[in-house]
Amino acid sequence: MTNRINMRGAWNRISRNYQTDHKIPTDFVHYGPNCPNEDQLRLIGDVRDKRVLEIGCGGGQCAIAFAKRGAVATGVDLSDAQIEFAQRLAAREGARSGFCGATSRIFRPLRMPARTSSSPPTR
Numbered sequence: 001m002t003n004r005i006n007m008r009g010a011w012n013r014i015s016r017n018y019q020t021d022h023k024i025p026t027d028f029v030h031y032g033p034n035c036p037n038e039d040q041l042r043l044i045g046d047v048r049d050k051r052v053l054e055i056g057c058g059g060g061q062c063a064i065a066f067a068k069r070g071a072v073a074t075g076v077d078l079s080d081a082q083i084e085f086a087q088r089l090a091a092r093e094g095a096r097s098g099f100c101g102a103t104s105r106i107f108r109p110l111r112m113p114a115r116t117s118s119s120p121p122t123r
Contacts, residue, residue: 011079019059019085026064026093038065047071060086060099067095075099 011018024030029038038044048070054063057075059082066073067090075097077083086099 008078012081015079015081024061026061029062029065058082060089063097064090064093064095067097073097076102
């Protein structure tokens with residue numbers, strides 16, 4: 001028998017410490033710790049006046065970075081605590097971005113190719 005992990009609860013519990021410990025910048029789009037960032041890889045290109053949806057946005061740092069580059073950015077995450085952090089951070093940074101909480105169920109009807117957070121968009 002497999003024990004189910006409550007990911008929403010887990011992230012809600014560790015969110016504050018995670019954000020304090022990692023201090024993720026909003027100056028560039030990142031692909032993970034110790035990885036090259038979008039400014040180095042140039043996988044996405046110009047996002048001015050484009051809509052960007054970041055699924056699993058956490059504290060919203062990438063969505064805010066996209067907004068700073070002229071995109072209308074929306075971030076979605078399971079963790080209410082992470083979404084609250086993202087909303088406060090976006091307001092503090094004056095970023096044109098929105099954030100909302102979600103469950104994995106809302107994404108089930110979507111039929112799209114599998115992507116990871118580091119997958120470049122299809123052209």
